[in-house]
Structures are given as structure tokens and as C-alpha cells.
Amino acid sequence: MSVMLELKNISRSFGGVFANKDISLRVEEGTVYSLLGENGAGKSTLMNVLYGLLDPDSGEIFIDGQKVEIRSPKDAISHGIGMVHQHFMLVNALSVVENIILAMDDTKGIFIDKDKMSKRIREISKLYGFNIDPDEIVGEMSVGQQQRVEIVKAIYHDCRLLILDEPTAVLTPQETEELYVIIDQLRSEKKSVIFISHKLHEVMHVSNMIGVLRNGEMVASIKKEDTNEAELAAYMVGKKVNFTVEKDEMKAGDTVLEVSDLMVKSHKGNMAVNGLSLKVRAGEIYGVAGVDGNGQTEFVEAITGLCRAEGGTIRILGKDMINHEPGEVLSLGVSHIPEDRQKMAILMKNSLMENMVMYDYKKPEYKKGPFIDWKKEAAHAQDIITKYNIKAPGLYTNIEFLSGGNQQKAVVARELEKSPKLLLAVDPTRGVDIGAIEFIHKEIVKARTAGCAVLLVSSELDEIFALSDTIGVIYEGQIIGEMDRKDATIEKVGLYMAGMQDKESAEMGA
């Protein structure tokens, strides 16, 4: 097989810090090269260099053995490189065909020729089994379909090398499977793919070659057959990682959270939570597994008082707390790690310090008369930051400038510092690198062992299995299967997630 792309000794630094240092890699025609690395390892920088969004400080790019200069995305496209960004470059208010015209604009004249473009889009769409309607408004499509529009856009340019930047981060498990099929088809057409991810099992599934970046350096470049997940993880973080979290035997106490027959409507108006019941005891981690969109969001928001319940009961520490104000719920000793940290957990434009002390400012010990005692708050924030090893340029840096992993660590630290009696953790490690995942998992287990009741809602099965004492599977707004962690297998939980009741419970019901 011939080498389609070769990068030689690419270096790029920002303000004296190397984001990429002396990176070389080769992608052969018709293969998938995965680029694995933690957040901030330099994956995006490297791809932005390749796609012409950043100029390298040094290094060379060869395509089909010819040295090329790539100074802008236009150059990259003309060399047959296409890129699907993590945040799609699509205008939601416009239709598919309008988006593609906007991106291409290779026709003459001032008027747009939708018919010609639509025809081509349908052809490509048919070839890949995409079922895309060129006249559909992009904002009304599912995320998976939008991604396909991006792929069509790239193929429209006759792209031979497609860069997929964290393509699965936004997809459901089913959509991820479908993406794998698309990648296989691209491969069979002699197109090459660079697949960027920090998820090991995906990389093991999809790649021919795997390159691992750590702190801007290529630490390994291996054939898939010659490696395994544990080895890749070790390369990524530079030490052996332990996926199983060590924890003591559960010492379950009294029931802290009791939900029965809960009914909650989604903003679309359908009953997203439809008769859900469960109990979480002190000292227990109750893991709610399920495919995204089965009522998880509405369930947690109903508990915290962020959205109205239509019926059922929610008892926290024996008190009826249904449809109470969020403030009242929190004051009972409830902590919440919400699913979307940037929208719900932190104030992006405020400093790390202000974000850390958001619960404390009302407490008398942090006040000087009617005013906040900022000195005390700062000292307190500094303590937490040290204790939880949050890496930040400074206390007064806006939290938006921290890495995703450190933002999340800050949220976890703030919520756990309250010594909660009930912790609601929704995808607590989404978009977070392995080092931080390990840390967050340990902290959650620590809280549980100290007697906190933990309701963990996660779309990552690995996480559910690593942490939970009890596993419940949510499907269409109900817990349709519940089991002890010890009795749980991936297969069993997977069946429930797909909506299949097991024989046993079906018989019991009959």
C-alpha cells in the first residue's frame, strides 16, 4: 500500500510551550489512523496544522510523496483533505444544500444553483446509504445526520483523507455503530481516515494504525494487532491505569432518596419520565444506565427542582421534596454534578475562585457585616484547589481558560466539599481525560464510603460498572431492570438498555 500522507517533524508552540513537538506520522491509503491522547495532548493542534488552520513552526507535509504547503483550509481541500470538526461547521438555519453551497461556491455567477447541487448531494448520499434530504433545514436534523452532512461535504470535495475530530463524542451508541460502517466503506474506497479520540475501545475497534500523543509528543505509533487497551492507556497517561476502582464492601444505611411513580414531561411535551421508582441508601452508589434520551435529564432535574414533576413522589431524607425550589433541595445536603458543566455547573466568565465559593458566600463565617470576606473566600478556594489538585494558572483566572478536565474537577471538588448526604452525578466524567476520570471516580467512591448516597447517571457503561453497588437501567422513563453490581453483566444490562425485559421479571409479572 502506498503512503497517502506523511508528516515529518512537525513542531508548533504557543507562547514557548510546545503543543506539538517533532511529530512524524504516516497514513497509508485506504487505512484508518487513530490519534489517541488526553485532552490537551496536542491532537487538535496537529490536525489544525494539517488542515491549514495553524502554521507549523517547523516540519514538512507530504502527500503522495510530494512535499506540499498547506496555509489555509482551501489548500488542504485542494490536496484532498477533508475535516469534520468536533463542533460542526454547519449553519443551523440553512438547508443542507445551502450549507454545502456556502462551503463550496465553485460555480460562476451571482445566483445559486440549488438543483445541480441537490442532485450531487443525493448521489453521494445514496452511495453511502445516508438518506439525506438536501432541502431539510440542518437545525432540524439529528446530530448523527448533521455529521453525515459534514461527511458529504468532505466527499463533495473529492476528499481522499478525512479527518474526524472526536466524531463519537456527540453520537448515540447506535449512531456510533453506523459511523463505523461509514468508515469501513470509506476504507474500501481507498480513502484514508484520521480518527481522533480519547476512547480506547473505539480506537481499538476502528483503526489500522494507532498513534498516541502525550504532552505534544508522539509516544507510540503501533499497529492495532500489536497492542491492547491497557497498553494504549498506559501510553496515554504515562503510567499504568486501573479501570477498576478499589472500594470497600458496601455498608448501606437508611434510605436517602426514594422516588416512586415519578412522572415528568420533557420540554417537547411527551412524558419523558413515566412511572419511575427507585431507592438510594446512604453509603450506596446507585448507577442508572441507559441510552441517552430515555428520561435521564428530566429525572435528575425533577429531583433537584429544576423542572416540574407531573406526578409521583420524591422523598429526600424522609421529606417530601417534589416540586420544591432548587435552593430548598440543595439545603437538605444535596450536591449536583450536572450533565452540562459549562451551562449548569460553572460560570465560564467568572474566576476559578468565584466558582469555587458559590455555596459559601451566604455563610456567616465568610462575611464581614453585609459584605463578603473575599480574603477568607480566597483562602478557602485555595485550600480546595490544592486538596483536589486542580491545575490552573491562578485563583483569579477565568474558569473558561481551564481544561475541561480541570473544570470538571473544580465542580466535583465544590460539590463534595459540602459533605453532601445525597450526590447526584450525571456523566461526571464526560469529555474528561483519563487522569481526571480516575481522580473523579476515586472521590465519588470516597464520598460513598463516608456515607453519602450517590445517584450516578451515566451513558458510559464502563463507569456504571466501575462505580456502582446497584445498577438500574432506565428505558423510556422507567427503571426496567435493577440488579446488584455483583450479578450484573454487560450483556444483561445491554439487553435492558435496548428495552428488553428479561425472562425472569416477565414471568414474575405474569
Next chain:
Amino acid sequence: MSFIRAVLESSTSILFASFGVLIMQLAGVLNIGAEGMMLVGAFFGVLGSSLTGNAFIGTLFAIAAAGITGVLFGYCTVIKKANQVVVGIAFNILASGLTTTLYRHIFGMKSDSTKVVGYTDLGPFSLPVYLGIALIFVLSVLLYKTKYGLKIRGVGEYPMALDSFGLSVDRIRFLSIIFGSMLIGVGGAYLSLGQLSFFTEDMVTGRGYIALAAVIFGRYSPVGTFLAVLVFGTGEALVYRLQAIGSGVPTQMILMIPYLLTVIVVAFFGQKGEGPAALGVPFFKNAKE
């Protein structure tokens, strides 16, 4: 018939201004300064007409002056990325002061207004009225059938995408601002040359804000904006009519009609999420996400 005539004449000034605002809003630029740009158009229209004795040359003066205002507005908001609302308000204050000063300096301090040559009628209406109606079609074609229109709509929604295609967000926005300002200038000129044939200080009296409301009410489309403007035009025509009949209703109450309409319309139709997603948000080119 004469009432319909009054409606169309009252509407024309707001219509041009609304179309100017529409183009800018679609490109993601919130133009609170429409009021001031109209005032500049109104003054320079009168100045041009008084210097040349020709209302159309006066209109060209208005277009040029409003266009220059647009360049300044673009410099502040697009190049310097200043807050669009703040710049808009500053422009309104600047325009008020500038036109008042120039007017007193050039036309003197006389209390009676200086009459100049206005538009002559072609058939039932003067030319700008027809042009305003023709603009509905011209803008519809521009926005929905041409590449430029696609870029305008794209840049107001998700500028980062256009940037990634190698298109210049700043350029598209800047051109939209200049084009939009010129249209707003025509709206101002029609107010002074078409409806009144003279300039008075601060004569725009909120029509620039009414234009903003009309664009929202018209759901950001040329046809919709036209229909919305007709509603406001009717309100304004009603004011003249009611005052003429002498209905016994206090004048102050009658004068409130267009503004009350605006408040009602914005309160009921100005919900969030209707307009372009990137409206009012400065775009910073930044390759590293």
C-alpha cells in the same frame, strides 16, 4: 383612497429603514443606531436638495452620508469588535448633535423651517414609494437566490463555519452594514424630502426603533417586514387622520399610537430564539478552538 395614500407614504420611510436594519440583523449586526442613521439621511437629503435644487441629488447626499456613518459603525463593531448596542446608542446621540449643529450652522437659527425641493409625484406617488415596494422583490431575490444573500444569512447564524470555509466574516458584515446604512439613509431622506420637504431637529422621533420592531415582527424576511411596516404606517397615518378630524381625544394620546404599537409588537413577538443566532455577537477570528 387618501387614507391608503397616507399609509403608504408614512410606511415608505420606515420601510427603507427596516430593510436596512433587516440586512444588518441577518448578517448578525444589531443596529440600535438606525435612528441616528435616519436622522443623518434626513438632514443630508435636505442639505443636498437645498444646494442643488434637486431632491434626487439630495437623496444621493443622504445615501453617501449614511454610508459614511455605516463605515464608522462597521469600524467600531466589526473591526474593533465593540459592543454593538453601546455603539448604536452613541451613534444616535452623535447624529442628533451633529445634525442639529450643522442645521443651525448652515440654515441659521430661524425658527421657521427652511423649505426645500421635495420629490415630485409620478402618478399617485413619488418615486421612492415605488422603489420601496420594488425592494421587497429585489431583497427577496438577493437574500434567497444569490450567493451574497446566503453568505449574509450564514454569517448571522454561525460565523465560525464561514470562517472555516475561508470566507471573511468581517468583510461580509462590513459590506452588509454599509449597504444597510445606505438604505436607512434613504428612509431618512424620504422623511424630510418626501413627507415634509424640510428638516427639523430630531425629526425621526423613534422611527429607527420602529424599524427594529418591524424587522422582528416581520420575522426577518423582506415580505414579512413589509407587512409589519404597513401596520406601523397605518398607525402613523391614523395619527394624522385623527388629529385632522379633531376627535376630541387628547393629541398626546393620539401621538402615542405608533409607539404603543411598537411596545405591544415587541412584547408579543420579540421572543428570543426567533432571530439570527449570532445577532449582536462580535466575531473573533481564532483558529485554535
